[in-house]
Structures are given as structure tokens and as C-alpha cells.
Amino acid sequence: MSDVLLLNGPNLGILGRRQPEIYGTDTLEDVERAVAEEVSARGWRVVAEQHDCECGLIRAVQDNYDSVGAIVNPGALMIAGWGLRDALANYPRPWLEVHLSNVWARESFRHESVLAPLASGLIAGLGALGYRLAARALVNTVE
Template structure:
């Protein structure tokens, strides 16, 4: 069984991207951490990062066989309506993760068009948030 770890625009440069906001863990560190969390259930992580909304949509359409997903949509949270429609048709539970506390930041980051579809949302806990999301899937997916 596989878990989809899907990161959106500008998350491929984690580690050096505004580290005071997003921390110093790289995306590879995060992918490894999620892998550790799900290994106990015999799950494998399929990690994808796309800077384009269309590529994220294609990945979701190709991932209906996964057991669940962890999604950091980056700024597509704000107005990624096509991404929302893709997630609406994703047949498994998924969690939305944001490294930073978006509500402590600019007001344009305060709404997510995706969050109403998520099984849960983890915000502001940095890279730990991905581990916690992985644990949530491990604990809740039948």
C-alpha cells in the first residue's frame, strides 16, 4: 500500500526558502520522516512535488489506488479551485498540512478553498506537521 505525499508550488526548495518561516528541513528530510511514520503499517510513501496546479491534479488523478494522502498545496490553498475539484474526486482520506501558521500571517493566507474537503488540517507546526499527519492516517485509515 502507498501513501501520497503531495507538495505544491515553491515547496521543492524547502531548506533554503525563507527558513525563518518554513524551517531548515528539506523536502527530502520531510519525505524520509513521513516514510518512517508509515513504515510500521507496511506502507510506502509516493512523494511528488509540483510547481504547477495541473501537474498536481494529474498526480491526484493517477493516485486513486493510494490509501490516503498528505497535501501541502502551498499558495494554491487560496484559490486553487481546480485542485479542489481534483481532491473532491480523490476517493481516500487526505490531510492538509501547512508548515507555517497561516493565520498568524498576511490576511490573504487565512482561507483555504481545500480545507473543507480535508479529513483534517495541521498548521504551524513546521516539518513535524507532516509526521503528525502521517500518524493520523496510520491511526484512522482502516
Template sequence: MSVVLLLNGPNLGALGYREPEIYGTDTLADIEKAVAEEVAVRGWEVVSIQRDGEGDLVGAIHQHRDSTVGAIVNPGALMIAGWSLRDALASYSPPWIEVHLSNVWARESFRHESVIAPLASGVVIGLGAFGYRLAAQALLHLCPET
């Protein structure tokens, strides 16, 4: 069975109660379910990993690089200076989509650049939890039938 890696960075385990005016009220479990529903049309499964530490995310990428058809990555604040995360994603050859719940360009200026976005197959920003569904649909489009 084909597997999609759903990778979420620091503080995303607090979705649902962390600043709902910015990040919405959907929990990470809600998002995991939505992504699983999207990719189920192709018979794919989702492996969901959320870690607050960059090293744990790097390890997850290396662990799953040969066993997944693609990934959805919300690096959280690591988009700004997550250089080891960027290097790990550079060695991840399947397509992957960067996702952010909020419109980072409508927020503080330090959030206006992602060090990993240039490596991504695509980026979805500012559409809340629905952005994860769009990212899953993008992977279905980018990945060959399996």
C-alpha cells in the same frame, strides 16, 4: 503494498533554503524520509510528488486515486485559489490531510482561508516539518489496517 501519496505544491521543492525563518531548515527530502518512517510501521510506502504547476498536481491526484490508501497534501499558495486542485481532491475518496508548515493565521490575511480545507479529513498547521509526521500518524489512525 499500501501507498500514501505525499503531495507538495508550488515552491515546496525549495524547502531548506527558502525563507527558513518561516518554513524551517528541513528539506523536502527530510520531510519525505520522516513521513516514510511514520508509515513504515504499517508496512506502507510513500510516493512523493512536488510540482510547481497546479495542473501537474491535479494529474497526480487522478493518477493515484485508486492506488493509495490516503494522502498528505501541502498545497502551498494553491490553498488560496487552487480551484482545480480542490475539484481533483473532491474526487479523491481516501482520507487526506492538509498540511502547512507555517501558522497561516499569524501571517498575511490573504492566507487565512483554504479552499481545499473543507474537503480534508483533517488539517495540521503551524508545526513546521513535524506537522507532516502528525499528518502521517493521522492517516494511520484514519485508514483501516491493510
């Protein structure tokens, strides 16, 4: 069986309770279940990691080089997560960056991701549906 890495950064462990008017009411467990549903037809399983510190995310990337691809919501680390960027630069598979909110419709400090130039694609502003779409993209991208 092949694994898909589902990586979520700071404050995403409290989805469903964290500013639902911005991030929605789906919990992280709901997101993990939705991604698992999308990739199950390929016989893939989801390895879900959520960390509030960059070091945990870096370790998760490094420990999952053998996964078929990744879906990454770095949270605020998109802004200055240079260590995470370096880890993802070395990740040998396709990966997609996902954001629940439309970061370009928010504060200006959220308008640039240091990770996006390395990603195979980016989905933002579609809420939890963005994770499903990223999973579908991986299913269609990975040979």
C-alpha cells in the same frame, strides 16, 4: 504494499533554502523521509510528488486514487487552487492538509483555504513536524 500520496505544491521543492525563518531548515527530502518512517510500520510506502504548477498536482491526485490516503501541502494553491480542489473532491480516500507555517498568523490573504473544507483534517504551524503528525493520523484513520 500500499501507498501514501505525499503531495507538495509550489515553492516547496526549495524547502531548507526558502525563508527558513518561516518554513524551517528541513528539506523536502527530509520531510519525505520522516513521512516514510511514520508509515513504514503499516507496510506502506510514500509516493512523493512536488509540482510548482497546479496541473502536475491534479495529475498526481488522479493517478493515485488507489493510494490509502494522502498528505497535501498545497502551498499558495490553498488560496485559489480550484482545479486542485475539484481533483481532491473526487479523491476517494482520506487526506490531510498540512502547512508548515501558521497561515492565520501571516498575511490576511492566507487565512482561507479553498481545500480545507474537503480535508479529513488540517495541521498548520508546526513546521516539518506537521507532516509526521499527518502521517500518524493517516495510520490511525485508515482501516
